[in-house]
Amino acid sequence: xxxxxxxxxxxxxxxxxxLELRCNYSYGAxxxxxxxxxxxxxxxxxxxxxxxxxxxxxxxxxxxxEFKRSQSSFNLRKPSVHWSDAAEYFCAVVPxxxxxxxxxxxxxxxxxxx
Amino acid sequence: xxxxxxxxxxKVAKRGQDVALRCDPISGxxxxxxxxxxxxxxxxxxxxxxNEAQLDKSGLPSDRFFxxxxxxxxxxxxxxxxxxxxxAVYLCASSLRDRAGVAEAFFGQGTRLTVV
Numbered sequence: 470x471x472x473x474x475x476x477x478x479x480x481x482x483x484x485x486x487x488l489e490l491r492c493n494y495s496y497g498a499x500x501x502x503x504x505x506x507x508x509x510x511x512x513x514x515x516x517x518x519x520x521x522x523x524x525x526x527x528x529x530x531x532x533x534x535e536f537k538r539s540q541s542s543f544n545l546r547k548p549s550v551h552w553s554d555a556a557e558y559f560c561a562v563v564p565x566x567x568x569x570x571x572x573x574x575x576x577x578x579x580x581x582x583x
Numbered sequence: 584x585x586x587x588x589x590x591x592x593x594k595v596a597k598r599g600q601d602v603a604l605r606c607d608p609i610s611g612x613x614x615x616x617x618x619x620x621x622x623x624x625x626x627x628x629x630x631x632x633x634n635e636a637q638l639d640k641s642g643l644p645s646d647r648f649f650x651x652x653x654x655x656x657x658x659x660x661x662x663x664x665x666x667x668x669x670x671a672v673y674l675c676a677s678s679l680r681d682r683a684g685v686a687e688a689f690f691g692q693g694t695r696l697t698v699v
Contacts (some may be wrong), residue, residue, distance in 0.1 A: 501686065512587070512674060512690035513626070520641075520686075559625050569614070570639070570686040573625030 471496050473558040473560055475574035482550050483582050490545040490577050492560030500562040503571070504534055508556045516558075519543065530554070555581045585609075587691035589675050595697045596665045604660045605692045608677030614684050617650055618674040620693070628672055632658060633681055650661050665698045672696075 472495045482488055492553060494500060501520050505513040517528025524536040534545045560574040588607040596602050608615050614633055618626035619642075629648070631639040634655035643650070647665075652658040662669055672693040678684035 503686070505690075510692065512692045513676075514690070515686075515688075524628075551693070556612050560627070563685060569631055570628045570642070571618075571626070571685060573624050573627070574622070 471500075471562070471564065471572055472574055473562055473574040475560055475577050477560075477577045478575070479578045479580065481580040481582060484552050485549050488545075488550045488554070488579070490549045490558050490560075490579070492543045492545065492574060493541050494543065494560075494562050495541065496562065496564060498565060499536075499538060500564050501566075501568070502534075502536060503561040503563075504528065504532070504543075504545045505559045505573075506530075506556045507559065507576075513559065518547070550579075550581055552581045552583065555579055570582060586633060587675055587677050589673075589691040589694050590625050591694060593695050593697075595699060598698055599664050600698075601661065601663045602665055602696065604662075604669070604673050604696070606658045606659070606660070606675030606677075606691060608656065608675070609679075609689060611657075612677035612679050612689075613681055614678040614688070615652055616675070616676040616678075616685070616688060617658070619644075620672040620674055629660070629673075637694050663693065664697075665696075667698050670696055670698045 474493045502524045503518045504516040591692040617629040628642040632652040647663045649661045674693045676688040676690045678688040
């Protein structure tokens, strides 16, 4: 069965420190990959997406993610975290072109300490 | 409106009560999706509309769940005879394009349903 795994339920980082959130997927082929952020009481906001091409993808708010086919991973990174980045982060996939059912991981809650 | 609007934002229902959750997508958006997000979980797909046509309802958990989008704009998700396991945040998303437009979908803030 297709699945998305976010191994870290909760991560705490200091403001200004670097961040990496992990995401692994289980699909037969390379899916389309997404990272979303959800602040308390808010809907999901798309940070970035990968369909094909350059495996390092730049997104909004200074985030980037790297697709590694050999590891079936799509980890999210930010070089310097701001207090406003505290939120829940979801990795999601669709199987490929023409697909529309997003399959989400369980999310990683990010806390930022001053 | 500027974004996807959902109402009510919060709903408390007694077990066995029927509820209706509304989604106002961005004007002109063709695709509309409903997701269910249980506490501590990621959202799970419920159903997909392209204009007024419900093309996929494979994620609806039971026949107590019903969704409609009669004029291809506003959508309503109805849950009959609510049960405690229905407690979740229900998210609506819309996209300008057809099914491939999921990548450009905008999500609403959700309706938090609590069944007591």
